[in-house]
Amino acid sequence: MKHYFHPMSRGASTAWMFHELDVEREDVIVDVPGGEQNTPAYRAINPMGKVPTLVDGDIVVTETAAICAYLADRFPDRDMAPEPGSPERGAYYRYLFVPGTTLEPVFALDAVDFQHPVAEGAGWGDTARALATIESMTPEAGWALGEQFTAADVVFGGTVDFCVNLFGVEVSSRVTRYLDRLRDRPAYRATHAGSEG
Ligand SMILES: N[C@@H](CCC(=O)N[C@@H](CS)C(=O)NCC(=O)O)C(=O)O
The missing domain is CATH 1.20.1050.10 (Glutathione S-transferase Yfyf (Class Pi); Chain A, domain 2)
Incomplete structure (x- = not known):
């Protein structure tokens, strides 16, 4: 699982989520101040040119909230989300x-x-x-x-x-x-x- 982010960005929240879950991932720091988010290579992953982005095999998830929700469901044993259907x-x-x-x-x-x-x-x-x-x-x-x-x-x-x-x-x-x-x-x-x- 690749986690594209920059530590001084909203990606701090997805990094936080990963730490709470305590699961393996590869952190890829995107040089946002240097404009790396605007390179064709990064835009191919996230056309919005924003961090964070998560790549899990063929699955690409952008948006901080979506990434956190995805991770909570991906690792249900960590109890980071209430059960679907629960009150x-x-x-x-x-x-x-x-x-x-x-x-x-x-x-x-x-x-x-x-x-x-x-x-x-x-x-x-x-x-x-x-x-x-x-x-x-x-x-x-x-x-x-x-x-x-x-x-x-x-x-x-x-x-x-x-x-x-x-x-x-x-x-x-x-x-x-x-x-x-x-x-x-x-x-x-x-x-x-x-x-x-
Ligand atoms: N709605 C997005 C916002 C992400 C966002 O705005 N990230 C900023 C850093 S905090 C960014 O990548 N800015 C670079 C740019 O827009 O060029 C999310 O929640 O993930």
Whole structure:
């Protein structure tokens, strides 16, 4: 399994996921600052020219959340995802999909002082609603789905952490306590050496 990433990128989340799973992979560092993501060789793997990308035999998975979800299912004995069909599965999907589709766009646009002129039409709503969503999805104790740490925490927690560190998003003390619990995990520390968190 080849994991194309750069340690100072969203690929830190997929590296974190690999550490949590403790499974073999070959890390391939893509020289993003040097523009390697734009070479024909890399674009052949990921036409979006983004990291991370996972190549598992003939299977290519791009997008941080998709890679984490794929890995959780690929290694079911690691208990990083609730069973398909279980009651927790609905919440799990929400934790996987909300971050990239809804939270990131809001805060990335905020960071450059741009507000979508028609928030009702933008798929990601607005800042107040994004912050309320983070608040409602953040566990007071433990992890996103309860006592079991799962890919939901890597994706949701990793995205909130990224938005706080990169975009300067201000979150409540409840969210900060959750981020502190995440940052304290050995697998997070092993993969986020350069993080301000
Ligand atoms: N939606 C993608 C975003 C990935 C992304 O934006 N990666 C950045 C690094 S953090 C990148 O590869 N940028 C290089 C470029 O766009 O040229 C994901 O979640 O994987």
